[in-house]
Amino acid sequence: MTTTTATAPPLAIEARGLRKAFGDKTVLDGIDLAVPAGSVFSLLGPNGAGKTTAVKILSTLVTADAGELFVGGHDLAADPQAVRAAIGVTGQFSAVDGLITGEENMHLMADLHHLPRREGRRAAAALLDRFDLTEAARKPAATYSGGMRRRLDIAMTLVGSPRILFLDEPTTGLDPRSRHTMWRMIRDLVADGATVFLTTQYLDEADELADRIAVLSEGRIAATGSADELKRLVPGGHVRLRFTDPVGYRAAVAVLRDVTTDDEALTVRIPSDGTQRELRSLLDWLDAAGVEADELSVHTPDLDDVFFALTGGADKSTTRPEEALR
Numbered sequence: 157m158t159t160t161t162a163t164a165p166p167l168a169i170e171a172r173g174l175r176k177a178f179g180d181k182t183v184l185d186g187i188d189l190a191v192p193a194g195s196v197f198s199l200l201g202p203n204g205a206g207k208t209t210a211v212k213i214l215s216t217l218v219t220a221d222a223g224e225l226f227v228g229g230h231d232l233a234a235d236p237q238a239v240r241a242a243i244g245v246t247g248q249f250s251a252v253d254g255l256i257t258g259e260e261n262m263h264l265m266a267d268l269h270h271l272p273r274r275e276g277r278r279a280a281a282a283l284l285d286r287f288d289l290t291e292a293a294r295k296p297a298a299t300y301s302g303g304m305r306r307r308l309d310i311a312m313t314l315v316g317s318p319r320i321l322f323l324d325e326p327t328t329g330l331d332p333r334s335r336h337t338m339w340r341m342i343r344d345l346v347a348d349g350a351t352v353f354l355t356t357q358y359l360d361e362a363d364e365l366a367d368r369i370a371v372l373s374e375g376r377i378a379a380t381g382s383a384d385e386l387k388r389l390v391p392g393g394h395v396r397l398r399f400t401d402p403v404g405y406r407a408a409v410a411v412l413r414d415v416t417t418d419d420e421a422l423t424v425r426i427p428s429d430g431t432q433r434e435l436r437s438l439l440d441w442l443d444a445a446g447v448e449a450d451e452l453s454v455h456t457p458d459l460d461d462v463f464f465a466l467t468g469g470a471d472k473s474t475t476r477p478e479e480a481l482r
């Protein structure tokens with residue numbers, strides 16, 4: 157029998173005290189990030205929070221004002237060239253040239269990476285196939301849909317086989333089907349061992365893909381954790397009872413305590429963690445009290461609740477969720 161000792165995977169990306177200001181505007185106020193190799197990390201934040209700035213710094217496009225930064229085990233300040241060789245970046249502005257075909261775009265990337273001709277052609281064909289672009293490969297990229305263009309963009313960044321990928325809002329503007337296709341591709345990349353650093357404004361995207369999420373707000377990391385850990389930080393779980401008859405509604409309100417009522421919608425919200433045990437006792441209690449609602453629904457907190465609580469001016473003097481998770 158062999159015993160295995162659990163060791164933490166090495167960090168693909170690590171930032172300590174990352175700081176960046178533009179003029180007198182501090183965008184990143186000394187943030188720490190730690191992304192284990194082979195995982196998806198999502199940086200969430202409202203518009204202008206500094207997500208793109210963080211990506212640009214970590215991908216060597218912009219220099220930080222301060223901070224110890226390591227990407228792929230390389231010190232970003234000492235060896236940016238080694239970092240560049242280890243990463244791929246797709247930004248909000250595509251590298252795709254619309255005037256040439258998808259295939260030609262791929263070949264251009266292979267040449268930029270100095271791949272031998274035969275190997276470059278082979279890698280391009282394999283990636284075009286992987287990203288469902290073989291059929292369209294010989295058409296000018298300008299004729300591609302938004303989703304196809306985005307897929308080509310990612311395929312192009314993969315030509316050099318980067319182990320660490322920065323995807324800056326990869327699904328912004330895509331329709332639901334294209335978003336799901338992109339999610340599948342990102343999962344496949346990680347299953348193959350890549351590390352993905354993803355910025356997004358879509359909470360469901362972070363919920364779907366990310367092993368860990370950091371919420372960026374006012375230059376600082378307001379909280380980090382898995383989607384489930386973050387959801388546990390905010391209250392918001394409740395059972396909602398809806399009545400069609402105002403008489404039944406008023407009778408219920410008269411006997412219920414610690415609930416939120418909506419006289420117009422004829423609804424009552426009862427705080428609840430949504431567990432089977434609590435729901436059973438709640439239903440028993442409602443039966444005993446003679447309360448009979450026309451509709452009952454269970455609401456568990458989602459990332460929207462977390463996001464708005466952390467970035468929307470919640471009372472920060474009483475909630476310090478970042479400490480709860482560390």
Ligand SMILES: Nc1ncnc2c1ncn2[C@@H]1O[C@H](COP(=O)(O)OP(=O)(O)OP(=O)(O)O)[C@@H](O)[C@H]1O
Nearest residue numbers: 178179183201202203204205206207208209210357
């Ligand atoms: N080169 C620059 N010069 C001056 N200010 C800048 C520069 N780049 C970014 N900023 C400012 O820094 C802040 C953060 O911008 P950044 O693009 O990183 O945010 P973001 O979180 O990616 O936003 P979005 O979701 O809108 O893309 C913004 O207020 C922006 O105006």
